[in-house]
Amino acid sequence: MEVNQVLDAKGLACPMPIVRTKKAMDTLESGQVLEVQVTDKGALADLTAWSAAAGHTLLEHKEEADVLTFYIKKA
Amino acid sequence: MTVIKMTAAEVARKVIENKELFILDVRNKDAFEDWKIEGHSFDYLNIPYFDLLDGVDEILPKLPTDKDVLVVCAKEGSSLMVAEMVSEAGSDVFYLEGGMKSWSSYLEPIKVGDLTGGGELYQFVRLGKGCLSYMVISEGEAAIIDAVRFTGVFTNFAKEKNVDIKNVFDTHLHADHISGGRHIAEATGATYYLPPKDAEEVVFNYTPLEDGLTVKIGASQIEVGALYSPGHTIGSTSFIVDGKYVLTGDILFIDSIGRPDLAGLAEDWVGDLRETLYRRYRELAEDLIVLPAHFMIIDEINEDGTVAKRLGDLFAENHGLNIESEEEFRHTVTENLPPQPNAYEQIRQVNMGKITPENEEQTEMEIGPNRCAVR
Numbered sequence: 001m002e003v004n005q006v007l008d009a010k011g012l013a014c015p016m017p018i019v020r021t022k023k024a025m026d027t028l029e030s031g032q033v034l035e036v037q038v039t040d041k042g043a044l045a046d047l048t049a050w051s052a053a054a055g056h057t058l059l060e061h062k063e064e065a066d067v068l069t070f071y072i073k074k075a
Numbered sequence: 076m077t078v079i080k081m082t083a084a085e086v087a088r089k090v091i092e093n094k095e096l097f098i099l100d101v102r103n104k105d106a107f108e109d110w111k112i113e114g115h116s117f118d119y120l121n122i123p124y125f126d127l128l129d130g131v132d133e134i135l136p137k138l139p140t141d142k143d144v145l146v147v148c149a150k151e152g153s154s155l156m157v158a159e160m161v162s163e164a165g166s167d168v169f170y171l172e173g174g175m176k177s178w179s180s181y182l183e184p185i186k187v188g189d190l191t192g193g194g195e196l197y198q199f200v201r202l203g204k205g206c207l208s209y210m211v212i213s214e215g216e217a218a219i220i221d222a223v224r225f226t227g228v229f230t231n232f233a234k235e236k237n238v239d240i241k242n243v244f245d246t247h248l249h250a251d252h253i254s255g256g257r258h259i260a261e262a263t264g265a266t267y268y269l270p271p272k273d274a275e276e277v278v279f280n281y282t283p284l285e286d287g288l289t290v291k292i293g294a295s296q297i298e299v300g301a302l303y304s305p306g307h308t309i310g311s312t313s314f315i316v317d318g319k320y321v322l323t324g325d326i327l328f329i330d331s332i333g334r335p336d337l338a339g340l341a342e343d344w345v346g347d348l349r350e351t352l353y354r355r356y357r358e359l360a361e362d363l364i365v366l367p368a369h370f371m372i373i374d375e376i377n378e379d380g381t382v383a384k385r386l387g388d389l390f391a392e393n394h395g396l397n398i399e400s401e402e403e404f405r406h407t408v409t410e411n412l413p414p415q416p417n418a419y420e421q422i423r424q425v426n427m428g429k430i431t432p433e434n435e436e437q438t439e440m441e442i443g444p445n446r447c448a449v450r
Contacts, residue, residue, distance in 0.1 A: 015153040018125045041439070042149055049103040050125040 001059065001071060004032040010039045010067060017043045018050055021072070025056065028074045033059065036070040043068060078158045081145055081169040083181035087202050090114045090373070091183065091380035095142045099134070101127065101157050102148050102175070110443045112147060112171075112178055112203070113373040124153035131160045143169055150174040176438055178203035182228045184210075185380045187366065190317040194297045195236075198366065198381050199228065205370050205445045206252050207382055211316055214293025218242040219265075220314060220322055221368045222255040224437060229259055240265045242290050242299070246324030246368060247311040248273035250337040251416035251445040253437050254426050257281070270303075270310030278428040284312050304355055306348025307333035307447070309340070321363040321386060326351055328367045329375040329384050331448035332395030334412055337419055341409045349404055352396055361387030371448050395449065408449050417443040 007024045009017040017038045024034055036047065044061065047070055051058040055075035062069050089096050095116045100107050101124035111119065120137055127134070138144050138161065146161070148154040151174040158170040171178065181203060187196045194213035201207070201223055209220040210232065217238040222229050222245075233240050240263040245256045247270060257279060260267035268284040269277065286303035297317050304313040307325040311333070314322040325333045332352060335344040363386045370382045377383060390396055398404040416422070418440040424430045425437070432440070 013152050014148070014150060015124050015156050019128060019156075022125070022128050045103055045105065046123070046125060049105070049123060053123075053126060 002033060003035045003071065004028060006035045006037070008037050009043075010037050012038070012040065014040055014042050014046065018046055021047065021050075022054075025054075025072070025074055030074050032074050034072045034074070036072065038068050038070070039066055041068070043070075047072075076162050076165055076167045078155070078162045079167065079169045080172050081143075082172050083177045083203070084183070086112060086145070086171065086178065087181055087183045087200075090117075090202055091185075091376075093378075097139050097142050097144045099138065099144055099146045099157070099161075100148070101146060101153050106149065110175070112175075115373055118142075124148060124157055127157055127160065131157065131164060135161070135164055135166075138166065138168075140166070145169040145171055147171045147178075148174050150176055175203070175442070179441060180225060180438070182208070182223065182225060183380065184228075184232055187320070187364075187381050187383055190297050190319070192293075192297065194292065194317065196316060196320060197232070198383070199223070199232075200376075200380060200382065201252075204252060204441060207366070207368050207370065209322060209366065211292050211297065211299060212236055212238050213297040215239060216241045216293045218244065218290065218292050218299055219256070219259060220244045220299075221246055221249075221324065222259055224253040224255040224258075224441075226255040226259045226262065229255065230262060233263075239263070242266050242268065242292070244268045244284060244299075244314065246270075246313065246322065247308040248277075248338075248423060248426050249325075250419040250423050250426075251369075251447050252441055253422055257428070270308075270312045272305070273308050273310030274427075276427050276429070284310075286312070302355065304351040306335055306344055306351045308338050309344060309347065311351075315359075315363070319364060320366050320383075321356075321359060322366045322368075324368045325447045327356065327365060327389065327393070327396075328369060328371065328448050329365070329382060329389070330393060331371060331450040332393070332408070334447060334449045335408055336412060337415060337447070338423070341412075345405050345408055348408060349401060356386070356396075357390075359386060361385065361390065365389055369445050369447050371445070371450070412449060413446050416446045417441070 146154040154170040199208040288301040
């Protein structure tokens with residue numbers, strides 16, 4: 001998977017992971033992929049719901065050593 | 076205009092005093108539908124915070140101007156962000172300090188009544204989770220039943236009342252919330268009782284809570300008597316306090332009855348549940364006041380904030396006590412059950428002493444409603 005930008009939101013508490021993700025997405029072109037790394041567990045449900053609501057595609061997410069990584073394709 | 080902090084304690088007073096409040100819940104839809112702050116006179120608007128990142132103009136017309144608006148989220152951060160946006164648009168607005176985590180943890184002690192010889196009985200209402208704990212006080216001594224994990228609330232209350240905690244009981248091995256009983260006993264030197272049939276796998280020492288056991292609180296006549304009442308778990312035990320109250324644990328609630336499946340043995344225990352509710356409890360005095368270990372819906376809370384009702388009234392009104400056919404009863408309590416409580420298997424492991432998660436993780440495990448009942 002080609003990742004166009006990586007956002008490190010580790011250590012940030014809600015709502016900052018989504019605030020930063022939205023800002024990063026705004027700079028991408030349609031079809032490009034953003035990788036987001038977070039440690040706030042609540043981000044899983046929120047990023048999933050936010051992506052769906054905004055029309056973006058959540059391609060994949062994984063959890064390794066307390067870090068959640070998301071790959072989101074811009075609508 | 077200004078953003079004002081509201082504490083869980085202040086929200087609790089509004090629930091108990093039936094005050095109006097408009098809750099703007101900014102968690103995602105699933106979280107809101109699963110579990111929210113319940114109040115008789117509360118109104119709600121649920122818009123996830125991530126739909127408001129570009130501004131709150133759309134929701135401003137939906138916010139009332141004649142009552143307090145409280146913004147609520149899971150932990151606090153998002154509610155503060157949204158509250159600041161609303162306030163910049165020109166309205167006074169509150170946010171919930173500590174979010175739903177703090178709401179889930181808050182306990183309100185309410186006096187249920189006086190006991191023989193100057194004793195008192197208190198109910199600790201955990202509004203956010205629907206858990207009910209009890210403290211019996213008499214002549215400088217206290218007994219605690221079904222304490223939740225915020226042990227400081229109980230030990231501080233005992234200190235305020237100038238009483239020593241001598242006995243700590245759990246009616247059963249809880250599956251929906253983490254018990255504070257063992258830790259209170261360790262901290263105070265009190266005796267910790269647990270029904271042996273629920274305790275086969277526990278990895279700590281306890282005193283067996285057997286049918287017919289009687290413990291005196293203080294020197295006088297206040298007795299706490301154990302009545303074996305299986306069905307929610309195989310060890311579930313009720314207590315008769317001072318001949319006036321029956322503490323039913325998770326067997327009988329105000330508007331529902333216990334579910335037999337949380338330890339994985341619904342089919343085996345349904346007969347025990349039937350026997351307890353339809354025979355053992357029928358032999359008790361109808362004037363006993365039922366004090367359960369949970370409530371599920373806000374309507375179960377009385378005007379004074381307590382959750383309590385006469386046993387005779389429950390025989391007349393509680394659907395779960397009025398299913399004549401044994402077959403229908405079996406069907407009701409084993410099929411079409413509500414979802415199981417969040418992390419209930421892990422919570423049982425914690426209560427057995429097998430795992431000891433950190434405080435933060437315990438909070439996560441307990442998020443959500445208790446779901447111990449069948450209606």
